[in-house]
Amino acid sequence: MFGKKKNIQQIDKQQLELIQNAQRRVKQKKRLYIHFVFFLIGSVFIILANVVLGIGETVKLFDIDWFVFAIIAWLFLFLYHAFNVFVTHKFMGKEWEQKQLDILVAKQQQRIDKLKEKFVKEETLMAQSEAYNDAKKISKKNSELTIIVAAGENDAIGKDNKLIWHLSDDLKRFKSLTNGHHIIMGRKTFESFPKPLPNRTHVIISRQNNYKVPEGAIVVNSLENAIEATKNDSQPFIIGGGEIYKQAMAFASKIELTRVHENFDADTFFPKIDTAIWKETGNAFHNKDDKHEHAFSFMTYEKR
Numbered sequence: 185m186f187g188k189k190k191n192i193q194q195i196d197k198q199q200l201e202l203i204q205n206a207q208r209r210v211k212q213k214k215r216l217y218i219h220f221v222f223f224l225i226g227s228v229f230i231i232l233a234n235v236v237l238g239i240g241e242t243v244k245l246f247d248i249d250w251f252v253f254a255i256i257a258w259l260f261l262f263l264y265h266a267f268n269v270f271v272t273h274k275f276m277g278k279e280w281e282q283k284q285l286d287i288l289v290a291k292q293q294q295r296i297d298k299l300k301e302k303f304v305k306e307e308t309l310m311a312q313s314e315a316y317n318d319a320k321k322i323s324k325k326n327s328e329l330t331i332i333v334a335a336g337e338n339d340a341i342g343k344d345n346k347l348i349w350h351l352s353d354d355l356k357r358f359k360s361l362t363n364g365h366h367i368i369m370g371r372k373t374f375e376s377f378p379k380p381l382p383n384r385t386h387v388i389i390s391r392q393n394n395y396k397v398p399e400g401a402i403v404v405n406s407l408e409n410a411i412e413a414t415k416n417d418s419q420p421f422i423i424g425g426g427e428i429y430k431q432a433m434a435f436a437s438k439i440e441l442t443r444v445h446e447n448f449d450a451d452t453f454f455p456k457i458d459t460a461i462w463k464e465t466g467n468a469f470h471n472k473d474d475k476h477e478h479a480f481s482f483m484t485y486e487k488r
């Protein structure tokens with residue numbers, strides 16, 4: 185009862201069909217061979233019957249003995265049989281029909297697959313354009329929603345929740361551009377400040393329900409809500425960090441970038457600026473000096 189199961193060899197359906205088909209073919213050929221033997225013996229028999237036994241001696245057509253016509257007629261019958269076995273069977277048999285059917289089904293399936301692929305592509309494009317339009321609607325409300333960022337040549341922007349460099353002119357530019365405006369940031373960037381920046385309204389994005397912030401600061405639970413909270417500002421700024429920049433690229437209409445001309449070791453990066461979407465409209469180079477350890481450029485990009 186608990187012994188090993190017997191390994192019953194099973195021939196699969198396809199193999200069985202092949203065997204049955206082969207058996208059929210052997211039978212057909214055997215029948216043809218028997219027919220051939222009968223034809224030979226029969227022909228000899230007819231000739232003997234006529235010539236030796238004199239059967240139907242007087243029956244002639246166009247002065248030719250009847251057995252010649254009989255043998256020719258039989259020969260045609262035999263050739264027709266052979267034609268059926270070797271030619272018609274090959275082209276018109278069940279196997280041939282099945283093959284044709286399979287080809288048609290495969291072609292139909294290909295057409296269905298292509299249609300499906302086209303449909304999925306169109307649907308994705310529609311969804312993308314809807315998302316793009318939604319982003320556009322929101323960014324229109326804030327025509328100058330501006331990303332402000334300093335990034336290395338390799339797009340590095342931070343490490344261990346800190347900035348990587350200290351560039352005095354960059355900080356001055358940041359202060360002067362954002363002064364009096366809303367600054368939108370991720371919770372981690374906010375926590376990287378020693379204290380809130382003066383004369384700016386901080387909008388902090390966090391998924392935490394009871395995230396506490398100093399008086400005057402606003403907490404929201406999504407980027408869309410952050411943008412909504414700044415709708416009365418003519419130029420709100422997205423000030424980072426990496427997670428928020430990534431999400432804000434679709435909504436912003438301007439990028440104020442300080443490109444620091446070196447590669448840095450970092451754990452946070454700015455997304456690649458796609459020049460098919462963004463057009464460079466400003467570029468000012470600053471060399472290294474006593475106050476600036478690295479060369480950098482102030483660059484402005486505007487959405488095309």
Ligand SMILES: NC(=O)c1ccc[n+]([C@@H]2O[C@H](COP(=O)([O-])OP(=O)(O)OC[C@H]3O[C@@H](n4cnc5c(N)ncnc54)[C@H](OP(=O)(O)O)[C@@H]3O)[C@@H](O)[C@H]2O)c1
Binds near residue numbers: 341372
């Ligand atoms: N070079 C520069 O110009 C620059 C500027 C700014 C920052 N930085 C650097 O960037 C780094 C910080 O960037 P980061 O990417 O780690 O963090 P981050 O973007 O500043 O903040 C990430 C946090 O934001 C919240 N958040 C993100 N997406 C959200 C969404 N869709 N809805 C709700 N909340 C969302 C989450 O907060 P909860 O976890 O609370 O839910 C998340 O943990 C630091 O190294 C900083 O120094 C550099």
